[in-house]
Amino acid sequence: MKYRKLANTDLLLSEVTFGAWAAGGWMWGGTERKDAIDAIRASYSMGVTSIDTAPIYGQGTSEEIVGEAVKGLPRDRFQILTKYGMRWDLKKGDFAFSSKNNNDENIDIYKYAGKESIIKECEDSLKRLGTDYIDLYQIHWPDSTTPIAESMEAVSRLIEQGKVRYAGVCNYDAAQLAEASKYITLASDQVPYSMVKRGIETELIPYCLDNNKSILAYSPLERGLLTGKIKPGHAFAPGDHRKDISFFKGENLQRTDEFLELLKPLAAEKRLTLGQLVILWTLQQPGITIALVGARNSEQAVENAKAIDKTLNKEEIAIITDYLEQLELVV
Template sequence: MEYRKLGNSDLEVSAITFGAWAAGGWMWGSTDRNEAIEAIKASYEVGVTSIDTAPIYGQGVSEEIVGEAIKGFSRDKVQILTKFGMRWDLAKGDFAMKSFKNNGDAIDVYKYAGKESIIYECEQSLKRLGTDYIDLYQIHWPDSTTPIDETFEAVSRLIEQGKVRHAGVCNYNAAQMAEAEKTLNLVSNQIPFSMVNRGIEAETVPYCIKNNKSILAYSPLERGLLTGKIHSDYQFKEGDHRANLAHFKPEFIEKTNVLLAKIKPIAEAHHASLGQLVLRWTIERPGITIALAGARNAEQAVQNAEAINIKLSAEELKTIDDLVNAF
């Protein structure tokens, strides 16, 4: 595994980080708790020391799974990345969405990052994770109802108390990051990035490179689309959010599979899967520090981690870049 520092901090994380959204089941058509725990353990065994989760993933389930999985690990050998600012138990802030818990109960989700809420959320996360500190604490989504300085003053207090080591953001644009920086040093921004979703390259990536902020790319496999295993008549399980996304409409799936067919020979030359090639390409992109990869079971987790073993030549990278640019 390769390890990379986040921003100007001393926090090193694995270039392939375990993304625990699907492990929580929420919006992914449920989960198998034991398989999710085994997936985290298996990825740790092959060098994936960093795990990204959030309270909203299963309304606490994902964090509980992470906490259970890392019980046997030496705490200083694992990095826990979690989030705050999405409440399903408090009707405050920006309304985000109507959703359902894993048991089918309806919930309203709000983006809220008020000071007292953050302090409360941190305590709940620490309990679920079974730890006394969080390595990277990230606001999950911008909250237009709370001043940015109020949000990051609260995070600053948590850092002073030793409950949080470093602060990051998710889904922030460059202007929002600059505003947050007035209050607290940020080390990272977690944002969506993939071969078929490169909008951040226009403004956010250049800002992060210039200001030495790490980018944690989420959905680098575009929620499974870039594995090559999704076809135009794919049937999603009930509760799987992907069924309604534009990237999973038949036309887009077919267009994507044409791109994947063109890069497949490079994957085969490295005895790798398409998913592994895509992950390796992602962390080779300018400004991208790590790629978050989710897994439902141990086999998937190990496969994701093994993407690090692919060594792409400059010529191969250019070939892939040219194809992606033409997409």
């Protein structure tokens, strides 16, 4: 494994960081707890020391699984990245959407980052994770009902108390990053980025490069789309949110499959899976610090981590990017 320094911190994060959304089961058709724990432990055995989770993932389930997986490990040997600002147990803030929890019960999700809510969320996360501090604490989504200054003040207090080491954000645009940076030293912005979702290249990446902010790329495999394992006509399990996303429908899935077929000779030459090739391409894009990659079992986790054993040269990256420029999807 290789490691990269998170901006404005002394944290070294593994280039492949374990993304624990799917581990929590919510919106992924449920979870097999043992498989999820095994996946995190298998990742760690491969040098993946950084784990990203959130309270909303399974309404606490993902954080509990992470806590169980790392129990007994020296605390200074791994980094926990978690979030705040999405409540399913409080109707306050920006209504996000309605969903079902892992017990198939209806829940309403709100984006809310008021000061007292953040303090409570942190305490709850620490208990579920079985730790006394969080390495990187990130607002999950912008909350238009709470001033950014108030949210950042709460995180500053948690840092002073030693419960949080560093502050980050998720899904912020450049203007929101600039505003938040007036009140706290920010390390990073966690945003969606993949071969088929490159919108951040226009404004956010230049801002982060100019202002010393790390970008944590989530869903670099576009929720499994870019692994080549999801073919046209794929039937998703009940509760799997991907069935409603345009990337996984009809013509888009067909075109993506044809694009991935073009990459197969290079992947074979490099002795890489398509997913591994995609991870490497992502990590070599300007401004990207780490790639958050999920895994439902230990086999997937090991495969993701092994991507780092290889490298891509400039010519190979150019070949991939040229193919990518010809891919047109309807979103």
